[in-house]
Amino acid sequence: MKAKNMxxxxxxxxxxxxKGLSLEHCRNLADIVVDSVFSRGQNIFSEGDEGNGFYxxxxxxxxxxxxxxxxxxxxxxxxxxxxxxxxxxxxxxxxFPAHAEAIEESRIFFFPRDSFVxxxxxxxxxxxxxxxxxxxxxRKFTVLIEDLSLKEVPSRLSAYLLHMSRANNKSTDLVxxxxxxQLASILGTIPETLSRILKKMTKEGLIRxxxxxxxxxxxxxxxxxLACGARKLT
Amino acid sequence: MKAKNMxxxxxxxxxxxxKGLSLEHCRNLADIVVDSVFSRGQNIFSEGDEGNGFYxxxxxxxxxxxxxxxxxxxxxxxxxxxxxxxxxxxxxxxxFPAHAEAIEESRIFFFPRDSFVxxxxxxxxxxxxxxxxxxxxxRKFTVLIEDLSLKEVPSRLSAYLLHMSRANNKSTDLVxxxxxxQLASILGTIPETLSRILKKMTKEGLIRxxxxxxxxxxxxxxxxxLACGARKLT
DNA sequence: TTCTACGCTTGACATAGATCAAACGTGAAT
DNA sequence: ATTCACGTTTGATCTATGTCAAGCGTAGAA
Numbered sequence: 001m002k003a004k005n006m007x008x009x010x011x012x013x014x015x016x017x018x019k020g021l022s023l024e025h026c027r028n029l030a031d032i033v034v035d036s037v038f039s040r041g042q043n044i045f046s047e048g049d050e051g052n053g054f055y056x057x058x059x060x061x062x063x064x065x066x067x068x069x070x071x072x073x074x075x076x077x078x079x080x081x082x083x084x085x086x087x088x089x090x091x092x093x094x095x096f097p098a099h100a101e102a103i104e105e106s107r108i109f110f111f112p113r114d115s116f117v118x119x120x121x122x123x124x125x126x127x128x129x130x131x132x133x134x135x136x137x138x139r140k141f142t143v144l145i146e147d148l149s150l151k152e153v154p155s156r157l158s159a160y161l162l163h164m165s166r167a168n169n170k171s172t173d174l175v176x177x178x179x180x181x182q183l184a185s186i187l188g189t190i191p192e193t194l195s196r197i198l199k200k201m202t203k204e205g206l207i208r209x210x211x212x213x214x215x216x217x218x219x220x221x222x223x224x225x226l227a228c229g230a231r232k233l234t
Numbered sequence: 235m236k237a238k239n240m241x242x243x244x245x246x247x248x249x250x251x252x253k254g255l256s257l258e259h260c261r262n263l264a265d266i267v268v269d270s271v272f273s274r275g276q277n278i279f280s281e282g283d284e285g286n287g288f289y290x291x292x293x294x295x296x297x298x299x300x301x302x303x304x305x306x307x308x309x310x311x312x313x314x315x316x317x318x319x320x321x322x323x324x325x326x327x328x329x330f331p332a333h334a335e336a337i338e339e340s341r342i343f344f345f346p347r348d349s350f351v352x353x354x355x356x357x358x359x360x361x362x363x364x365x366x367x368x369x370x371x372x373r374k375f376t377v378l379i380e381d382l383s384l385k386e387v388p389s390r391l392s393a394y395l396l397h398m399s400r401a402n403n404k405s406t407d408l409v410x411x412x413x414x415x416q417l418a419s420i421l422g423t424i425p426e427t428l429s430r431i432l433k434k435m436t437k438e439g440l441i442r443x444x445x446x447x448x449x450x451x452x453x454x455x456x457x458x459x460l461a462c463g464a465r466k467l468t
Numbered sequence: 469t470t471c472t473a474c475g476c477t478t479g480a481c482a483t484a485g486a487t488c489a490a491a492c493g494t495g496a497a498t
Numbered sequence: 499a500t501t502c503a504c505g506t507t508t509g510a511t512c513t514a515t516g517t518c519a520a521g522c523g524t525a526g527a528a
Contacts, residue, residue, distance in 0.1 A: 180476070
């Protein structure tokens with residue numbers, strides 16, 4: 001029992017959001033945490049559900065998304081280990097503004113709202129951490145809105161590829177960690193359109209496809225021009 | 235001198251974000267606040283500028299917007315009296331993710347970052363207020379992203395009109411507080427498209443235009459259907 | 469190995485909405 | 499009252515992207 005607790009406390013303490021929290025506070029958190037595992041494709045919460053707390057991904061990955069009446073999906077985020085999600089209702093009241101689903105087997109911690117708010121009241125650094133999380137998310141949304149409203153799909157795709165490349169220390173060799181269908185949904189489009197654009201980019205010598213989830217950037221500058229709108233696909 | 239200070243303190247204390255703060259803390263804030271007036275059309279900050287603090291609208295209105303390379307504008311927010319803006323860089327570091335401009339003569343308070351962060355560390359309720367502000371903004375962005383990605387312009391316009399109506403205790407008589415060009419930019423489109431859609435809605439008996447900034451909802455249910463995608467304009 | 473399912477690709481087509489250009493109104497300034 | 503500028507409207511046209519339908523490939527199940 002004690003061993004299990006210590007293990008939980010360590011897991012809690014390793015969450016970036018809780019960086020700087022005292023051991024005691026981590027213990028308190030570990031006491032109230034709800035630890036569960038979701039399988040691939042399993043729903044975690046739906047838009048409109050009441051939010052009585054928030055979640056943190058311990059392992060696996062979770063997508064946050066919106067659905068149109070006709071069933072088209074727009075992915076807002078994909079969160080991995082250590083990232084919190086579903087915090088909006090904790091502070092703004094009301095309900096979840098989007099859906100959450102595990103895209104692979106995922107272990108998720110749930111923290112009930114009230115105890116968490118108590119903790120924030122006592123811990124300015126926790127408050128600042130949370131403010132930073134929300135601010136970064138706002139920044140990200142700002143970019144997404146800009147993309148959706150002001151840019152075309154080839155630009156968004158190019159920006160995404162460059163982003164991937166940067167995350168992989170600028171390697172020109174990219175491995176997609178999601179399906180192309182999901183990528184389409186992140187970019188705010190549909191698989192058919194994505195496929196066509198990838199084909200055009202290949203034809204123009206910008207990239208080369210090397211297997212279903214593997215591609216190589218051949219002309220980085222060209223892709224950059226595409227990303228910023230300085231170049232167009234013919 | 236003292237009178238002027240007291241006047242400032244009262245203004246500061248009346249900002250919703252600072253609700254619940256002690257008089258002393260409001261005094262501290264009043265000591266560090268920078269009070270300025272921007273004229274209609276004047277830039278407050280630009281995307282990419284360094285953010286060393288955040289702002290609050292005291293009077294007037296401010297638009298936060300993004301610009302495409304070709305000059306198309308997407309309005310993210312329009313803020314009025316009492317509303318804070320430009321907080322993202324305070325907590326997430328880095329720079330402003332968008333532009334801010336006064337759309338009418340506006341009085342703006344500026345609060346430097348460091349003193350404000352100090353204050354947050356001492357005031358859990360201020361932290362919670364700020365968390366609520368950011369959370370509400372995230373929720374709003376979620377809706378905007380959904381609209382831009384998953385809905386068509388007539389739906390967004392209808393939703394906007396219903397929202398206006400709700401804000402006006404469900405009156406069917408609406409007065410736009412912004413130009414149609416600005417409204418187009420809020421909806422993520424251009425004046426021409428907005429004009430055409432307004433015309434169609436008029437032709438279908440959903441609304442009637444009564445002067446340039448005044449319109450009436452004739453068929454509320456029809457507009458609601460349009461907003462949720464259950465009906466289409468022919 | 470063969471079968472099956474699902475993700476991906478491709479083609480033909482439809483359409484919402486952007487662009488370009490021009491005319492129109494209206495309100496503010498002279 | 500007249501002028502001017504700017505917001506708005508309108509029409510003609512263009513294009514990016516969505517829709518529908520069919521075919522393809524591959525990975526995993528049987």
